[in-house]
Amino acid sequence: MKLFLDTANVEEIRQGVQWGLVDGVTTNPSLAAKEKGTGFETIVKQILKETPGPVSIEVVATDYEGMMEQALRISRLGDNAVVKIPMTLEGLRATKTLKSKGIAVNCTLIFNPVQALLAAKSGAEYVSPFVGRLDDIGEDGMSIIEQIKTIFTNYDIETKILVASIRNPLHVLRSAIMGADVVTIPFDVLKKLPSHPKTDEGLVRFLSDWKKIFPDGRFPL
Ligand code: E4P
Numbered sequence: 001m002k003l004f005l006d007t008a009n010v011e012e013i014r015q016g017v018q019w020g021l022v023d024g025v026t027t028n029p030s031l032a033a034k035e036k037g038t039g040f041e042t043i044v045k046q047i048l049k050e051t052p053g054p055v056s057i058e059v060v061a062t063d064y065e066g067m068m069e070q071a072l073r074i075s076r077l078g079d080n081a082v083v084k085i086p087m088t089l090e091g092l093r094a095t096k097t098l099k100s101k102g103i104a105v106n107c108t109l110i111f112n113p114v115q116a117l118l119a120a121k122s123g124a125e126y127v128s129p130f131v132g133r134l135d136d137i138g139e140d141g142m143s144i145i146e147q148i149k150t151i152f153t154n155y156d157i158e159t160k161i162l163v164a165s166i167r168n169p170l171h172v173l174r175s176a177i178m179g180a181d182v183v184t185i186p187f188d189v190l191k192k193l194p195s196h197p198k199t200d201e202g203l204v205r206f207l208s209d210w211k212k213i214f215p216d217g218r219f220p221l
Helices: 010-018 029-033 040-050 064-075 089-100 113-121 131-136 141-154 169-178 187-192 197-213
Strands: 002-006 024-026 055-058 081-086 105-110 126-129 160-163 182-185
Touching: 002 010, 002 187, 010 040, 010 187, 024 182, 040 055, 055 105, 064 081, 064 089, 081 089, 089 105, 089 113, 105 113, 113 126, 113 141, 126 141, 131 141, 141 160, 141 169, 169 182, 169 187, 182 187
Parallel strands: 002 024, 002 182, 024 055, 055 081, 081 105, 105 126, 126 160, 160 182
Antiparallel strands: none
């Protein structure tokens, strides 16, 4: 399962890449708005350069012609640019045209499995179901991942399931068990993934036992 960072913050991406934990990045207009100190164009170019994989950048037009115009501009930014298109009829039409031009689309704002099926049929490279926002309204967001996985398996659909709106490590675990292709994770959740209190406790004990042999902490090998 690939790990993408869900951010438009270049520092977070650099840090995640140094840890070797970033296979790609997803952005959206709300994440871009958090970084408004620097021009968005500059930020996007930096993100595309520093990310060792696909970077989703979202159109903000809602009509077919406008989406197509913005999508073509996004795709020209770099080989790893993926166009994020919202799940609407106009978006599906744009997705089909972009597929015919060999341009990868991430279909966003997916909240049920039929939307995912339509996006896949239109040629989307990724579908982004938003699990956290479903949990927020009292639904079990992860259940739609299971359903999408079943549908895609039934029909040998190659579109990748990119689990979005991740809120906690449990979302990541359940995504992996269900066989999602990608999870896109906020930086604060990424940092939590390697943590376990017994790991911390075990490390403290190992280091203090080592000092019983070498009080100065020396490593003599
Ligand atoms: C997906 O690509 C979106 O950027 C993102 O996961 C939305 O998450 P949110 O519900 O935390 O805003």
